[in-house]
Amino acid sequence: MIDLRESTADSGQGALPVGDVIDFLRLIWAVDHALQRRSKAMRAALGITGPQRLVLRLVGRFPSVHARQLADVLHLHPSSLAVLLKRLEARGRIRRRPDQRDRRRWLLGLTRRGRALNRSAPGTIEAAVQRTLHATSRRDLVGARVVLGRLACELEGATSRNVVKGVEPWIR
Numbered sequence: 001m002i003d004l005r006e007s008t009a010d011s012g013q014g015a016l017p018v019g020d021v022i023d024f025l026r027l028i029w030a031v032d033h034a035l036q037r038r039s040k041a042m043r044a045a046l047g048i049t050g051p052q053r054l055v056l057r058l059v060g061r062f063p064s065v066h067a068r069q070l071a072d073v074l075h076l077h078p079s080s081l082a083v084l085l086k087r088l089e090a091r092g093r094i095r096r097r098p099d100q101r102d103r104r105r106w107l108l109g110l111t112r113r114g115r116a117l118n119r120s121a122p123g124t125i126e127a128a129v130q131r132t133l134h135a136t137s138r139r140d141l142v143g144a145r146v147v148l149g150r151l152a153c154e155l156e157g158a159t160s161r162n163v164v165k166g167v168e169p170w171i172r
Contacts, residue, residue, distance in 0.1 A: 038125050048093070048117060050125045055084050056110065057126065059094055060118035064107045066099065075152070093117065 018026070039050035048056065058073060059065060071081040085108070088094040093114035099105040110118055121127065133141060 035125060038123075038128065042124055045123055046117065046121065047091070048088075052084055052088055052093075053117070053124060053126065055081070056088060056093060056114055056117055059108045060110050060115065063109050066105050067096075067108060068105070070108065088114070 035050060042053065043049045046053070054074070055070065058070060062069075067081060067085065068078060071078045074081065085094065085096070089096060091113070092111050095109050095111050096106040097109070099107050120130075136144075
């Protein structure tokens, strides 16, 4: 387990003094690795990966959402979302239907099988995030959102005029 309270440079465990940048990257990669492992475990236990579950939960929360709206909320390119949607649709967890007001757009909804998975469940990434947020002070949570929001903008090449959608409220 990674001790998030101390950096490797200050841990006194003979670690190399890597500095703040490398230490922060190390933590980001630890989170990424843990997300990947938990996603695989979810696929084995629930038949759905972490990203698929996030899509399913959002469609459940916002019935009749447009695919483009969902892509924007998830910070995904529409073609990346399309892959997730096709898998969920092929497994009978979501359904797409044409928007009656604009036939070029698709509305998304959950099927009966999708609704069965649209609930809190132990062992999910969502449950781990919920426990972490519950154990984190509001001040620390806001600080983490600011740092992660800024990093997302930096990685996306966002400027002050081109801020990553959904991140700007946290970096003002």
